[in-house]
Amino acid sequence: MTTHSKHGIVNPNPKYHDQDLHTCTSISPIPKNPVHVVYDHNWKNALQEEFDALIDNGTWDLVPRPPNVNIICSLRIFWHKTKSDGSFERHKARLVGDGKTQREGIDCDKSFSLVVKPATIRVVLSIALSKSWPIINWMLKMHSYMSFYGLKRFADFVATIVFAHSKSDNSLFIYRHDNSTAYILLYVDDIVLIASLNSLRQHIISQISSEFAMKDLGKLSYFFGYCCY
Structure with a gap:
C-alpha cells in the first residue's frame, strides 16, 4: 500500500x-x-x-x-x-x-486483561512498603490498542525473563529466584516495578528497556488513588 x-x-x-x-x-x-x-x-x-x-x-x-x-x-x-x-x-x-x-469466535476468542485489580495493587504495595522496597513507575510508550497486540507482546516478553502470571490477576507478573523477588503491576501502559534488590531492579529495567520504548517516571508516590510514601 x-x-x-x-x-x-x-x-x-x-x-x-x-x-x-x-x-x-x-x-x-x-x-x-x-x-x-x-x-x-x-x-x-x-x-x-x-x-x-x-x-x-x-x-x-x-x-x-x-x-x-x-x-x-x-x-x-x-x-x-x-x-x-x-x-x-x-x-x-x-x-x-x-x-x-467484533464477532466472538471469529475476530477474538479470549481477551487479555490490561487493568490490574485494585485488591492486587493494595496487597503488592503493602508488601513493598512493609519491606521498604523501592517502587518504580514506568510508562510503556507503545499505545497499540486496536488489537491489544502491543500489550500482549509485553506479557510474552516478561515471560521470557522468568516472570510468571499471577493466577488471581493476569496483570500481575511475579519473579522469584532464590531469595530475590520482583513484581510488575500493569495498568494499560503504566508499569509499577517492585524488586527486593536494587541490582535485580536495574537488571529488569535494562532487559525491558532493550525491548520496548519506555519513559521513567521515577519513584512511585501515587498510583490510581493509592499513596506510596
Whole structure:
C-alpha cells in the first residue's frame, strides 16, 4: 500500500497548514468534532505522539485488507491526563478498537486483561512498603490498542525473563529466584516495578528497556488513588 511516509513525504498537507489556529501552550478543550482536532496544535501533537510510539515499538504496520475478513472499526479517544494532585499533565489521544464491531469466535476468542485489580495493587504495595522496597513507575510508550497486540507482546516478553502470571490477576507478573523477588503491576501502559534488590531492579529495567520504548517516571508516590510514601 502506498503512503506518504513510505515515500519520505513529511510535509504537512497545505490544505490544513494555514488553518492551524491553536498553537499556544494553553489547555485545549476535549474535541467534540474531528475537525477541531485538525485545527488544534495540542491535539495534533498528541496524535503524533501516539503514532510515533507505535512506530518506535514496531507494533503497527499499514497493510492491504485481506479478502473475506471482518473489518473492526476504530475510534479515537481524547482526554486530559492529570497528575496525582489533579493538575493538568498533558493531552492524550488513543486509537482503540470498537468492540461492537467484533464477532466472538471469529475476530477474538479470549481477551487479555490490561487493568490490574485494585485488591492486587493494595496487597503488592503493602508488601513493598512493609519491606521498604523501592517502587518504580514506568510508562510503556507503545499505545497499540486496536488489537491489544502491543500489550500482549509485553506479557510474552516478561515471560521470557522468568516472570510468571499471577493466577488471581493476569496483570500481575511475579519473579522469584532464590531469595530475590520482583513484581510488575500493569495498568494499560503504566508499569509499577517492585524488586527486593536494587541490582535485580536495574537488571529488569535494562532487559525491558532493550525491548520496548519506555519513559521513567521515577519513584512511585501515587498510583490510581493509592499513596506510596
